[in-house]
Structures are given as C-alpha cells and as structure tokens.
Amino acid sequence: MDKKLKVDPIREGTVIDHIPANKALQVLSIIKAAQDDVVTVGINFASHKFGRKDIVKIEGRELSQKDINSIALIAPDATVIIIRDFQVINKYPVQIPDTLNGLARCANPRCITNHEEMMTRFRVQQKNPVRLRCHYCERVFDGDELELVTA
Amino acid sequence: MEHLISMRDLDTRRINALIKRAGDIESGREKPDMSNRVMGALFFEPSTRTQLSFDTAMKRLGGKVITMSGTKGTSVEKGESLADTVKIINQYADIIVVRHYNEGAARYISEQVDIPVVNAGDGANQHPTQSLLDLYSIQKTQNTLNNLRIALVGDLKYGRTVHSLVYALAGYNPVFYFVAPEALAMPQYILDDLDNMGMTYEVRETLEEIIPQLDIMYVTRIQRERFADPEEYEKVKNAFIIRAAHLTEVKENFRILHPLPRVNEIHTDVDTLPGAYYFQQAGNGVYMRQAILTTLLEQL
Numbered sequence A: 001m002d003k004k005l006k007v008d009p010i011r012e013g014t015v016i017d018h019i020p021a022n023k024a025l026q027v028l029s030i031i032k033a034a035q036d037d038v039v040t041v042g043i044n045f046a047s048h049k050f051g052r053k054d055i056v057k058i059e060g061r062e063l064s065q066k067d068i069n070s071i072a073l074i075a076p077d078a079t080v081i082i083i084r085d086f087q088v089i090n091k092y093p094v095q096i097p098d099t100l101n102g103l104a105r106c107a108n109p110r111c112i113t114n115h116e117e118m119m120t121r122f123r124v125q126q127k128n129p130v131r132l133r134c135h136y137c138e139r140v141f142d143g144d145e146l147e148l149v150t151a
Numbered sequence B: 001m002e003h004l005i006s007m008r009d010l011d012t013r014r015i016n017a018l019i020k021r022a023g024d025i026e027s028g029r030e031k032p033d034m035s036n037r038v039m040g041a042l043f044f045e046p047s048t049r050t051q052l053s054f055d056t057a058m059k060r061l062g063g064k065v066i067t068m069s070g071t072k073g074t075s076v077e078k079g080e081s082l083a084d085t086v087k088i089i090n091q092y093a094d095i096i097v098v099r100h101y102n103e104g105a106a107r108y109i110s111e112q113v114d115i116p117v118v119n120a121g122d123g124a125n126q127h128p129t130q131s132l133l134d135l136y137s138i139q140k141t142q143n144t145l146n147n148l149r150i151a152l153v154g155d156l157k158y159g160r161t162v163h164s165l166v167y168a169l170a171g172y173n174p175v176f177y178f179v180a181p182e183a184l185a186m187p188q189y190i191l192d193d194l195d196n197m198g199m200t201y202e203v204r205e206t207l208e209e210i211i212p213q214l215d216i217m218y219v220t221r222i223q224r225e226r227f228a229d230p231e232e233y234e235k236v237k238n239a240f241i242i243r244a245a246h247l248t249e250v251k252e253n254f255r256i257l258h259p260l261p262r263v264n265e266i267h268t269d270v271d272t273l274p275g276a277y278y279f280q281q282a283g284n285g286v287y288m289r290q291a292i293l294t295t296l297l298e299q300l
C-alpha cells in the first residue's frame, strides 16, 4: 500500500502528483489557488521514480489546460489527476506545448517584450528539463529561470 | 510576407541565392529598378555607417528614402508605442529598415506591419545584413564558402557579429580558431552548439602559429563600454594588435575582414597589404543590401 497517497482523498478537484521535491509551493503560486480554495500540500514524499516528490491537492477546482501548461515549466514530469465524487475521472501527464504564449516574462531585461505592451512567446527547444527560446530576443532559458505572468 | 530578421530564419539555399544576387548586381548582370519604391529607415539607435550603407543601396536601386535617426524630438519621445510608430511608417513606405536598442524589436515590428522589414541590428541580438555581407566578402575572395580555415580575433564574448558569422558558416564545414583574451572568450553555450553540430574549432589565446594556415582572419574591436573595470580594459585592449610584421607568411588567398569601425586592433601598416580587405568589405555591404532590398520588395 505504499503507493497510496499519504493525504486524505478529496471529493472533487485536482491532484498534481510527481512534482519535483520542494517545488510544490512554486506550483501553487503558478496555479494561483484562490483565497477560499482548500489546498493540501505534501512535501518530500518518498517516490519510486524520483526518490522524493511533492504532491498538491486542490479541492473543488479542476485545472484548465493553461494552468497545466505553466506547471510544466517547473514540473515537467507531473501527473494531473481530476477527481469527481471521489473517483478519478481523468489522469494525464503534464505536457509542455511547443509554444508558450503570454505565460512567462522574458528574463532578458533588454528584450522588447519587457518594454512594449505585448504578449511574450517562447518556443520549447527541449522538453525535459525544459529549455525555451524567446521568439523575440532569441535567448534560451531554463524553465525555472522564467518568471510567470500573474494574471 | 517575407522579412529579414535573423540568420536563424535563413537556410543555405536562401543565403546562396542572396550572395549570387549581390554578385549579379555588382557585375551589372542585374539592374533592378525600384524607382517607384520608398524605404523607411528607422534608426531608434543611430548608426551612421549602417544607415549610409542602406541609404546608398536604396538610391542605387533608384528608390527613395525617408529617415528617422535617433528619437530626439520625435513622437517616440512623447511616449508613442513602437507599434504605433511603425504602423504610421507602414502608410508612407514600401519597406522598413530598423535598428533598435531592444532585442527582438525587429521581429515585433514585422508582426505589426504589412510591408517587409529588414533588421539592421536589434540590441545585442542579430544584425543579419552584416552577416550576409561578411559571407559575400568571404565568397568573393575565396571563390567558395566551403572548407575554409577562419580565425575570429578580438571580442568573442560580446561580439554579435562574430556569433552570427559562426552560425551562418555552420553549413559550410569550416575550421574555426577562436582567438581572444580569457575575459572575452567565445561563450560556452556557443561552443556547446558547435559541439552538437559536430564542428571543428580551436580555442586559443595566441595567433602567430596559425597565421600561415588561415584563409580568413576576422578581427573585431574590443569595446571599452563592455568593461565594468577600466583596468581590465586597459589590460586586454592591446592584446591583439595585428601588424604587417605578423603577416609575412600568409596564403595567397588570405584576407583580413573587420566589421569596422576599427580603433587600433589592425595597425594602419596592414592597410596596404594585399590581404587587407576591410574597406572593400564595407563596399560589398552596399551590393548585399541592394540584393536584400530587391528580394524583399519584389514580393509587393
């Protein structure tokens, strides 16, 4: 039974599993849990795949594709599990898309995207670990070098 | 709409086509007529040399030029967005040539207008017309771009021109020698890219021993403004001064290129040697820019 999550099951919502250890709080800041969301965070759980991993559960909310894409920046191996009425109704790995539009700020201070009111665009050069090239200034960054755009 | 924003967008087929066209224009085999066309030159960051070269190219094609140089006294200074500025020029001109201090500006502009855009330098990012005129100069002096031994000398860390040239030549099986003081060495991420492409290169701090094997020596200026510490600049600025005395044993096809302006890195006693090619290189820039403007304007 060591595969069982060591946190209580939820009735409705989203579980994000296989987050790299100690990245759970960053994941939470990306998905912007609302004030009244009930969130459970598990840090440094034992994992067969990674040694250590984090888990996040959000009650009453099903994550959108956009939220999931942004998680891939720091947790490329995460699994998203959608729960309804205590049943797993959907389970899929996070998949970073080929391009990320408007999700992250470019880390190059001289990039035009930091000087004009415009949407950022990144092309994914490498999926795991994530490496992205800014469509505008052409610099390449690691996924966790980029600051996410807060809505 | 086709633009010229980055060397990354060009494959060797398109590079070769532009080189051939520049040659046809220079020899007079082709005489394009752009007398009904207007080039809008937007130099948000002034660059007299590049601006004059484009200006000459468009006028030799019979075309007309409108120019903004610097942003003093313009709507930009009043806080107009870049998008608005270029959408207005879009109404006046048939092609936009832009130099801007922010990286990615030319790409962004190309997405705001419905006429072709030429990147004449976007911050530290790209300067593709310089890369293309360098390739044209190499082709002209060597009769090929393939299998050449090329030394890049000077500021290899910040030099946008040399970075761009390295990638532009990647498809032509060169051997590179990267000669720079340690503080200005070729960045590791570029060396990694070259390793991934299986390219041959040598990182060196001295030049003398390899001079007899070289086909091309590409020299760049070491810029004072790159150094936070002026003492560090003083230490390296005279590290590589090319003098005639160094160039006694060179191949017949050996040529020295420099994107200009030079300060002291090529001594004037080199200027009269058969290998000195930097002034002709600047002249080649006009033919290459004529080829680029013609190719892009033909789409309209």
Ligand SMILES: [Zn+2]
Residues within 6 Å of the ligand: A106, A107, A108, A111, A112, A113, A134, A135, A136, A137, A138, A139, B104
């Ligand atoms: Zn950027």
